[in-house]
Amino acid sequence: MGLQNTILFLITSFIWGTTWFVIRFQIDSTSPVAGVFYRFLLATIIMFLINWIFIRKPMKYSWSYHRFFLLQGLFNFCINYLLTYVAEKTVSSGLVAVTFTTLIYFNMIGMKVFYQKQITKNLVIGSIVGFLGILLLFWKEIAQSNFNEATILGIIIGVVATFCASLGNLAAYKNHLNKVPVMTFNSYSMLYGTIFSLIIGLVLNQSFYFPTTSLFVGSLLYLAIFGTVLTFWAYQTLVGNLGAEKAAYTSLISPVIAITFSILFEGVTFNILMFVGMILCFTGNYLALKKSR
Numbered sequence: 001m002g003l004q005n006t007i008l009f010l011i012t013s014f015i016w017g018t019t020w021f022v023i024r025f026q027i028d029s030t031s032p033v034a035g036v037f038y039r040f041l042l043a044t045i046i047m048f049l050i051n052w053i054f055i056r057k058p059m060k061y062s063w064s065y066h067r068f069f070l071l072q073g074l075f076n077f078c079i080n081y082l083l084t085y086v087a088e089k090t091v092s093s094g095l096v097a098v099t100f101t102t103l104i105y106f107n108m109i110g111m112k113v114f115y116q117k118q119i120t121k122n123l124v125i126g127s128i129v130g131f132l133g134i135l136l137l138f139w140k141e142i143a144q145s146n147f148n149e150a151t152i153l154g155i156i157i158g159v160v161a162t163f164c165a166s167l168g169n170l171a172a173y174k175n176h177l178n179k180v181p182v183m184t185f186n187s188y189s190m191l192y193g194t195i196f197s198l199i200i201g202l203v204l205n206q207s208f209y210f211p212t213t214s215l216f217v218g219s220l221l222y223l224a225i226f227g228t229v230l231t232f233w234a235y236q237t238l239v240g241n242l243g244a245e246k247a248a249y250t251s252l253i254s255p256v257i258a259i260t261f262s263i264l265f266e267g268v269t270f271n272i273l274m275f276v277g278m279i280l281c282f283t284g285n286y287l288a289l290k291k292s293r
Contacts, residue, residue, distance in 0.1 A: 009250060014254075017254035018258070026223065029215070029216040033204070035085055042220065043190050043229050044187065069189045076168025076232075080164040095141065104288075105127065111170070130252035168189075
């Protein structure tokens, strides 16, 4: 996979693995739409400042480019996160993390349908092995869940959120094909996502209350700077280097990081199923990302 891609893969997986935990501090303090809006508003401002002050590349593009910025923003930085935040208010973050692993399959099929990318045997086997690992990681939580209507609805919302994330990834891949720099199309996409979140919140008459507690502000800064600006730069660079179908394998590693944080900070007991699950997740990634003979 190469040293650069390996570093980008680890950055994406580690930081996104921590965000499942940090998002809780947002949705416990304000509405999901407000949490998403403030997160991407701050991230958008930071992204444009980085472009103007440090990168200094031309940022004028025609509508033929902006339509893909808009699509990525709508699906990646608006609907995806709105539904994810709603899902986390309904079911545990562990179950939401499990639903997010379906990103692999959505991206794989999407790349085949829209970009005629071959689905290799390694990708299929790796995704199956990795998904089995995720089930073992969260097996105790899944087994203890009361699968009532609310839980089932939360899982469905999580899967729909992941499908929207995949559509955003496919739009981002088009931005790569159009030779637009990652920081540029991420900036515009986040701007569009922020605007859409504001519109949706106003139409649905949602509260935009901004808590001033240190917990909310601290989690917002972490999610905007590390969980958005840094990680989406790393992830979208992977999409350009490896393709959306392979970059999505970060969704198998990030839940491993999430469960590790739960063990360290939430008193979750480590067991043999978790150990086997971690091994399967890493094995699935290795199988999927190694070059086919």
